Amino acid sequence: MFESHHLRKPTGKSAFSGLGAGEPGNSVQESYVFPMVLGDMKGTTNSLTHTAAAMMPSSIFIWRFQVTLFLVWGFSCCKIGWDSVMRMNSDLRDLFLYEAFLYYNPLLLVTMMVWLWGVCLWVFSQSTISYVKIFDIDQNHLTHREIWKCSTWLTIIVPTSMTAYLYLYSHGEVSLAASQPVILYIAFALVLVFPFDIFYLSSRYFFLKTLWRIAFPLQPISFPDFFLADILTSMAKVFSDLERSACRMLHNQVATIAWFEADSICGSHSVAIPLVLVIPYIWRLMQCLRQYKDTKEKTTLFNALKYSTAVPVIFLSALKYHVLPDRWTYVYHPLWLISSFVNSLYSFYWDVTRDWDLSVFTRIFKFNKPSWWSDLLYGQNWVYYWVIGSNLILRCTWTYKLSAHLRHNYLTVFTITTLEMLRRFQWIFFRVENEWNKISKSSIQLPMTDMPNEDEKLVDLSDHTV
Structure with missing residues (x-):
């Protein structure tokens, strides 16, 4: 049996949990005096609490301020970036923009996917479909609000780095411009593998372990395993751009057009491009074969055949640069x-x-x-x-x-x-929804009393056993 910790929020113990009656050394006199003191302090504490609450801005005001600040910052980045691009030589502008998109395109797409995943979890929490049962989760999982918080930071950090890259390069600071994407990628890699209990350690740990399970399907495949693997097939271009970005960084070809003119190391002819593009499909293919080994269902072989049809598409296309x-x-x-x-x-x-x-239309999107x-x-x-x-x-x-x-x-x-x-x-x-219909037909539904508050929960596979 294989047990793992999944997307669990850090828990803490109250600093005052040890105080109260029954502690050794509490005398009878203290048992009378202590409530009296608390009674005197209660009124003062309540008044201070109400005063502090009245002085604090409302949650709606804070939310509107954050949105306004977010929009102003985004507009400023767009304005600075556009002005920087217009300063460049027209003959080099397209080549430079191509390189800039190559470095930042993967992170922009990942940011977009995180936003969309937060939307998915919010919709699931509002609907009658129990994603808690589908993903086999407990109550200690992240909320969609926390996912949106992460995506907000991504939306701020990635365009800021891209703006700095464009601005520094247009002003002749080539070495500083070249360092921007390098620093950003290293920072994201370090945060992802950071071993300390900050930045949602258990969530990062679960994500990395799931990627390992996808890359090496040495155990029975769970629904979250092939669910994430399917999403990765839609991000094949992200894998390809990451490979080419890493190639240019390792060969010191950032913020220069020499790589484009020579086209000798990290150019479009590189055999690494089709190899990286095909990786998510091979992962999914291996999962299907593993499922057939475990279940002997012929349907999984037809599914494997579907992913194998992507292989000739990718490699035949790559032949354009070799024939x-x-x-x-x-x-x-x-x-x-x-x-x-x-x-x-x-x-x-x-x-x-x-x-x-969809042979028979189901009624999706029914909300509580x-x-x-x-x-x-x-x-x-x-x-x-x-x-x-x-x-x-x-x-x-x-x-x-x-x-x-x-x-x-x-x-x-x-x-x-x-x-x-x-x-x-x-x-x-x-x-x-289709997975929920299968579970419902099998009469394996969660009792209503066991259902967590869906409005405050996000997908997590805590205590999941494979």
């Missing part, structure tokens, strides 16, 4: 189009029939406290028509993004990757 143009145009490009078509349709079919099971927007979604057929249609289009778009044709068109790639994140965002709701 003659005519051979690419008349041989490998048609093969790439066929493999892309097969992968897109197979993935779309699996989403609809297996991950979502209905509102106008929950009524707009709950039980409406247009929701399913929208999710099916958009999923088909974005599946095809995502496959095209994996091609080599768009590696230097950073705005197009960033837009398509963002759309893929949104596709995965809506996929999460239907996937979780």
